[in-house]
Structures are given as structure tokens and as C-alpha cells.
Amino acid sequence: MACDFSLSSASFISLILTLFIGQNLITKDIDRRSIYTVISLPIKRGEYIIGKFLGLLTLILFSVTILSALGGLSVCIAGVLSPQEINQTISWGNYFLASLFIFLKLAIIAAILFLFSSLATSAFLPLSLAIAFYMIAESVEEVRIFIESASPNIKPNLAIQYLAKLAYYIFPNFEAFDLKPAAIYSLPIDTGHLVYLAAYSLFYMVIAMAIAAIIFERREFL
């Protein structure tokens, strides 16, 4: 219970941080026209955007680390203050992995935020698109399962079925990144799967950032 709470709040607070800080990083530069001084410097625009992205990643990393470490501490204190009879073992290795994958998930969101920022003119658009992206990514698997297992009389029409399938392949499956149960109930974790999952998130990030860089390179500032 305490463990679930601490991991969930670490994830939630870091998500808010990512969204609200990330939305400003590029759009503010454009808005205040400080971008002119930056693009006149002898660095590539791609470097600029990737540098900003890495900065945001550092921030997220710190946020998740500090929050989950403090959360872990409070779990320990709660465990001492009110010991439980059942379900008292928390696997700290899994706890660490769970926070690592929270970080990777937020990193994907940050990359998407940058992708939208690279073509948006206001700060509001990338923010709302990124929130929508997050919600879709969290539920694609659930929707796919629903469509595949729905009985024929409540099955949605073919177009929606294909749309859901398409969404499942385009959006990352954030549910796979949720290792909280593994930490709370010390479930066994398939390490090979985690390696693929981490690679999956890295590739997704690289693709999003590469597209963002390309768009940003070609963009004209008036």
C-alpha cells in the first residue's frame, strides 16, 4: 500500500514536472525571440534541440530518483511503525527497476513533447497533445484487449477496429512499463523482457527526437 502510493506519486509528480517544464523549453525561446540569438550561434539547430532534451532528461532523472528514494524511505518508516502480517516483503530490486521504468516512460513523453514543440507556435498545443499522447499510450493495450475479446454483438465496426490496431502499433504501450505490482508484491521479473522494453523505449525516443530535429532544422522563424 505505502509502496504503491510512493511509486505512484513519484510517477505522477514527475509527469506533471515533465509536461509543464518541457512545454516551455522551446516554445518560450521562440515566443520571446531569444531563439534568434541561439540559431545565430555556431551550433546546429539539431544540437540545440537535443541539448535541451538532454537537460530535461536530467531533470526527470533527478526528480524520479529523489522522489522514489524518499518514497522508499517512507515505506521503510511505515513498515516499522505499523508492521503487516501479510504481504510484508517488498522487493527493493524491483522497486529500483520500477522507478527506472517510470523514468524511461517519462523520457518518451519528453521526446514526444519536443516533437510537438518543434512544429508548434504556442506552448499550449504541445502540452495538450502530449497529455493526449500519454493517455492514449496508457490505454492502447486495454483497448486492444477489449476489441479482440469483445463478443460479436458489441464489437465496434471494422474501421474502429483497425484504428485501434493502428494506434496499438504507433503509440508506445505504457502499461508494459508499469512494474509497480512487481515491486509491491515482489513478483518475479523476466530480465530478458526488460532489456527489450528498455531498448524499445530508447528506439522510440531516438525516432521522436530525430523527427523533431529534422522538423526544427527546416523551420523558419519569422
Added chain:
Amino acid sequence: MRISRQLPIILILISILGYTVSFSQVDRYRRNNRLESRIAYIPPVGMLKVISLDYKGIVSKLLLFRGMVYYGERQEQNVRQDLPWMYNSFEASTTLDPYNIDSYYFAQATLPWDGMVAETNRILERGMKHRDWDFYIPFFIGFNHFHFLGDDAKAAEYFDIAAKLNPALIELSLKFHYRANQIPVAIAILEELYSKINNEEIRKNITTRIEAYTGADTLYKGVQAYKKRYNNIPHPLNQLIVRGIIEEIPKDPYGGEFYYDAKEDRIKTTSNFLFKK
């Protein structure tokens, strides 16, 4: 000039007074008309799964807490709970986080005692599938089968599963197989146990128990045969020898006497399978 300078201070003082009065009114109203935790609408489980995003665990625990607070309040006021609502709440809670032992625990502590046995078992079955290391859940299901449904055979089946996870429960599973007249199953469990254990003392105990169960099994089969043939109960058990169904009444190695309890259709012994102290 002087008035306008003091005006804000006067305004603040008047407002503080007014605030205090109105706050006390609001506070009194809220205290007197406090809404007890009402049963709120629980969205369909499929929808809940989608809208709770990354926070399924927290939502699951929230549903459990709401159920607990609701139950406790009603209990204090001696008002009957809305059980179907509570069932829905636990159902949703355990679907969102199928590992959430607290939800299973609380569901077991409340629902079956008010008649929702089959529903509780359905929830618990889900827990058994996910928490496959946890002996509590099969133990609960077994208990429900025994206590509420009176089905000893089913109870023994679940106690078996629980005993595999927690060897301390083997005695329980044996008893229930015995109660359900599945004595050969109980003997098989004992034999398996015998082959796994090296301690001579325990092995001796197991052998004694196997001997006693084998005797009871012979008698039970004899009684069934007698019933089939004569449509009557052999009373006393010596009748079985007289009619040539068995050759002798097996001895109870615990020092008791076997007898047949017709009401429960079971062979019992005066020693109750325990050595006299």
C-alpha cells in the same frame, strides 16, 4: 485624508468579524448535516481500467477503502449494508490490482457472512490465479465451501492447494478428505509425505496415521457394501464379519474403537486419531 487611510483597516476588521460569524454558520451546518459516505456509482470495470491510467493500484486501494469505510459506518449504526454495491466495489478493486491481498481479505471478512458466498469465491478465484504463492486465498475458498456451502469434498480440494503452499495446513487437508470420505486420497497424500521426509519420528507418526486411515477405509467400504446388499446399517460393526463382508474389524492404532456414524455417513473412532495423553 485620514478617513481614507483608515478605511482599509476598518474594512478588514469588519470583514474578519463577518467572516467569523459566517464561518461559524457554515461550520455548524456542515457538522449537523454531514453526509455519511454514500454509495457512489462505480463505473464498469473495463472503463475503470482505461481511465485509471498508470494509477490502477491506487484506484484499486481507493475502492477498497471506500468499501471499508462504508461497511464500518453502517456496522456502527446497525444499518444493513448494500452488499451488491460492496461486491461491485471489491470486484472492481481486484480487477484493477489482482494482487491486492487486502481487498481479498476484506471481501472474505464481509461478503460471505451475509450470503454472497458464490460471489466471494468468484473474486477469490481471481486472486488464486494471480497470487499463486499465497496459501490464504485457497484456504479462504476452502473455508467457504466447508462453512457456508457444506461441501467437504470441494473444501478438501482447496485445502490441498493451500497445503501445497503452506505445509502446516496438511493436517487440515487430510481431515477434510477424511470428512468427505475420500480416505484413499488422504492416504495418498500421507504416502507422498512419507517419501519426502527423513525424520524417523515423523515417519513413524505418518505410518500410524496411514494404518488408521486404511482401517477406516476398509470399514467404510464394508459399510457401503452392507448397505447396498441389505438396505440397512450394520449395527454394531460386527455385523460386517457375521455377514462375511470383512474378515475382522481393523484395530485403531491410536488405541480407540472404530464406529460408524450413520448421520454423517462416516467412520469415526473414539480416539479421534490422537494418542491418549
